[in-house]
Amino acid sequence: MRNINVLVKNLGNGIKNIKINDPKTYNSLSFATLKSLLNTFKKLDKDSSTKVIILEGVGKGFSAGHNLKEVRSLKKRSKYLKLFNLCSKVMIQIVEGRKPVIAKVHGAAYAAGCQLVASCDLAYSTNDSMFATPGVNIGLFCSTPMVAVSRKVTRKKMMKMLLTGEPIKANYAKEIGLINDYYSKSKLNSEVLKVAKTIASKSNLTIKIGKQAFYKQLEMPLRKAYSYTSKMMTLNMMAMDAKEGISAFLEKRKPKWKNK
Amino acid sequence: MRNINVLVKNLGNGIKNIKINDPKTYNSLSFATLKSLLNTFKKLDKDSSTKVIILEGVGKGFSAGHNLKEVRSLKKRSKYLKLFNLCSKVMIQIVEGRKPVIAKVHGAAYAAGCQLVASCDLAYSTNDSMFATPGVNIGLFCSTPMVAVSRKVTRKKMMKMLLTGEPIKANYAKEIGLINDYYSKSKLNSEVLKVAKTIASKSNLTIKIGKQAFYKQLEMPLRKAYSYTSKMMTLNMMAMDAKEGISAFLEKRKPKWKNK
Amino acid sequence: MRNINVLVKNLGNGIKNIKINDPKTYNSLSFATLKSLLNTFKKLDKDSSTKVIILEGVGKGFSAGHNLKEVRSLKKRSKYLKLFNLCSKVMIQIVEGRKPVIAKVHGAAYAAGCQLVASCDLAYSTNDSMFATPGVNIGLFCSTPMVAVSRKVTRKKMMKMLLTGEPIKANYAKEIGLINDYYSKSKLNSEVLKVAKTIASKSNLTIKIGKQAFYKQLEMPLRKAYSYTSKMMTLNMMAMDAKEGISAFLEKRKPKWKNK
Structure with missing residues (x-):
């Protein structure tokens, strides 16, 4: 299947770059774009040469959310669902994927675009980026976007965004936990690459076990979370990379990962 | 039924004002006041002319919490329960109500009064407002208030409040997510009205669907939350207001809501 | 059973001090140390003269986490588990214990050491303390530490720590909710004692009911949490200390707790 509106680039060191490429519609998340994104993420997740994914938008900004012209044309209940x-x-x-995904945001990340940022493991933006869940302005509450955003941001801050539809700036988005940090336009790329390279230098297997366990244990009560992660750590410990990592640490040398 | 200690005022534009009116007891939440509040919230929730509710206290402050004289007189286990x-x-x-509720706080919001602020969708206060869960000082841990507050505030900050009983100031309450913002006494009213008017200008139906879905999805694991909110967004999309809102947006005009 | 690597000291006023005492291994959490800690916490939890526990490390810092030499030597799956x-x-x-535990941190609190800080009810550190979940650097993701930390800190900030393994400083740890506050080396002890004394001056029974209810209700949906805490407050109200506390408050005198 050919990817529509999605570009994939190899940045080296196991870092892959996904670009949403539909700048005419401000990278709207149409049926076609969503399908391509889903396929691309699934493909990279299975690709052993991919260690980290950087997600960004082409053109003026990250993504404006759903394609409203397309949404208006759907008409049928079943198509909306x-x-x-x-x-x-x-x-x-x-x-749920095993590869860490970093959102690299410029311009606007609105509605489902904001949801995409919230869903990524890490997110960095330019100083002047804007984030919003503005569905209420067009009569369509940002009900699915809030699932992602409300799991990163405290409730009252989130409710303000949802009920007023008003955008927030990068510094406030950092303060409330929606993004990790923001930089000037000229520095954003190198800062994101720095983080990506750091993560890519770790054992692929270790990252995979950890990332997947992170979100799972968050949905469990405390005792169950401990019982589950104790098993995951044991699994992790029985793999070669933990043994090599601990030996390297004790012998004060660089580890050589089997699962690069 | 007559409301005791609760005043309701129509501020226009679909904005209703509820005042806790028992200043002699610092708006304590006695049986009578709680019953009146419950009835008032239920009534306004069914009232199609009500779009947003502003909740405040009459006199020196917001509310000191339970009425301790009354509490002392109850004596029986069944009455406490x-x-x-x-x-x-x-x-x-x-x-769980469908209308957004904004707490407008001055003076103290203590114990069940603090819980009331935490329970509202949004909260604004004066610069010098104080918040506390001080039950521990009178041997009665703020166990029900912490249900509301601990769902807005991170755990260690909340534990400090609960274990020491010490009050916090408005700027710290904003920092930890208990309130949205604070203003000088002279500006608080106009700022709260501004937010209320913004929310009141949206489709009533959209707000109702969204507000109720917000708290529900927060209690679900991720996959269930997405399946539930996808259904809610479809329901929202099939209603006239979303169609009108999207058309108005695409045609660059103001939407005319059916469900004002 | 003799305690290995754990010192207990009575600081007066019902305040007990637990010191992890294995400075040669940076207070690593070996089998022996963990067993001693578990026994010590269990013993103090049943001791009616203990009202608050302060936990700290001897030597250069708080704790570096698991003992990697020991970990390497275990080899068998069953031993890791x-x-x-x-x-x-x-x-x-x-x-789950009934006594509030305050972490008093200096130097580094890494991996399971960071988990220990996150698990305490309150935490204070020196200005130059460092916190990290660095397992990823040795191929062993901090999967059990993240259970504790991710319940105190928002998700993206936590993910950054887990995926990069990089340490954070005290001021940032405060900002994201991992610790309550930080002080200069010379002030830390007196500030922690002040908080401990405040908590120790409350009714033991009230604190016990409240602390245990706090973590339990956080794992319940809203309606269940209210039903549970209403019962706990009733239980609390039927005990002598709440009656005495309310009477003392109304009579403007100091309460005399039965459950000191």
């Missing part, structure tokens, strides 16, 4: 379910699948794939 | 259950019902009504 | 389960038991004991 199909669209929102497909969009949810993309978000769940990012969360 | 009745009181705490009634209080919980008021808080649950605010959370 | 035993180690991680024992470590989890210590953390769960702190959370």
Whole structure:
């Protein structure tokens, strides 16, 4: 299947770059774009040469969310449900996938675009980036976007965004936990690459076990979370990379990962 | 039924004002006041002309919490349980109701008064407002208030409040997510009205669907939350207001809501 | 049983001090140390003269986490599982125990050491303390530590720590909710004692009911949490200390707790 509106680039060191490429519609998340995103994330997740994924938008900004012209044309209940379910699948794939995904944001990340940022493991933006869940302005509450955003941001701050639809700036987005940090336009790329390279230098297997366990244990009560992660750590410990890593640490040398 | 200690005022534009009016007891949440609050919230929730509710206190401050003289006089286990259950019902009504509720705080919001602020969708206060869960000082841990506050505030900050009973100031309450913002006494009213008007300008139906879905999805694991909100967004999309809103957006005009 | 690597000291006023005492290994959490910690916490939890516990490390810092030399020597799957389960038991004991535990941190609190800080009810550190979940650097993801830390800190900030393994400073740890506050080396002890004394001046019974209810209700949906805490408050109200506390408050005198 050919990817529509999605570009994939190899940045070296196991870092892959996904670009949403539909600048005419401000990288709207149409059926076609969502399908391509889902396929791309699934493919990279299985690709052993991919260690980290950087997600960004082409053109003026990150993404304006759903394609409203397309949404208006759907008309049927079943088609809406199909669209929102497909969009949810993309978000769940990012969360449940084994490769860390870093959102690299410029311009606006609105509605489902904001949801995409919230769904990524890490997010960095330019100083002047804007984030919003503005559905309420067009009569369509950002109900699926809030699933992702409300799991990163405290409730009252999130409710303000949802009820007023008003955008927030990068510094406030950092303060409330929606993004990790923000930089000037000229520095954003190198800062994101620095983080990506750091993560890519770790054992692929270790990252995979840890990332997947992170979101799973968050949905468990404390005792169950400990019982589950104790098993995951044991599994991790029985693999070669932990043994090599601990030996390297004790012998004060660099580890050589088997699972690069 | 006549409302005791609760005043309701129409501020226009679909904005209703509820005032806790028992300044002699610092707006304590007695049986009578809690019953009146519950009835008032229930009534306004069914009232199609009400779009947003602003909740405040008459006199020196917002509310000091339970009426300790009354509490002391209850004596029987069954009466205590009745009181705490009634209080919980008021808080649950605010959370599960379909109309956004904004707390407008001055002076002190202590114990069940702090819980009331935490339970509202949004909260604003004066610069010098104080918040506390001081039950530990009188041997009665703020166990029901912490249900509301601990769902807005991170755990260690909340534990400090609960274990020491010490009050916090407005700027710190904003920092930890208990309130949205604070203003000087002279500006608080106009700022709260501005937010209320913004929310009141949206489709009533959209806000209702969204507000109720917000708290529900927060209690679900991720996959269930997405499946539930995808259904809610489809429901929202099939209603006239979303179609009108999207058309208005694409045609660059103001939407005319059916569900004002 | 003799305690290995754990010192207990009575600081007066019902305040007990637990010191992890294995400075040669940076207070690593070996089998022996974890067993001693578990026994010590269990013993103090049943001791009616203990009202608050302050936990700290001897020597250069708080704790570097698991003992990697020991970990390397374990080799068998069953032994790893035993180690991680024992470590989890210590953390769960702190959370589910009835006595508030305050971490007093200097130097580094890394991996399971960071988990220990996160598990305490309150935490204070020196200005130059460092916190990290650096397992990824040795190929062993901090999967059990993240259970504790991710319940105190928002997700993206936590993910950054886990995926990069990089340490954070005290001021940032405060900002994201991992610790309550930080002080200069010369002030830390007196500030922690001040908080401990404040908590120790409350009714033991009230604190016990409240602390245990706090973590339990956080794992319940809203309606269940209210129903549970209403029962706990009634139980609390039927005990002598609440009656005495309310009477003392109304009579403007100091309460005399039965359950000191």
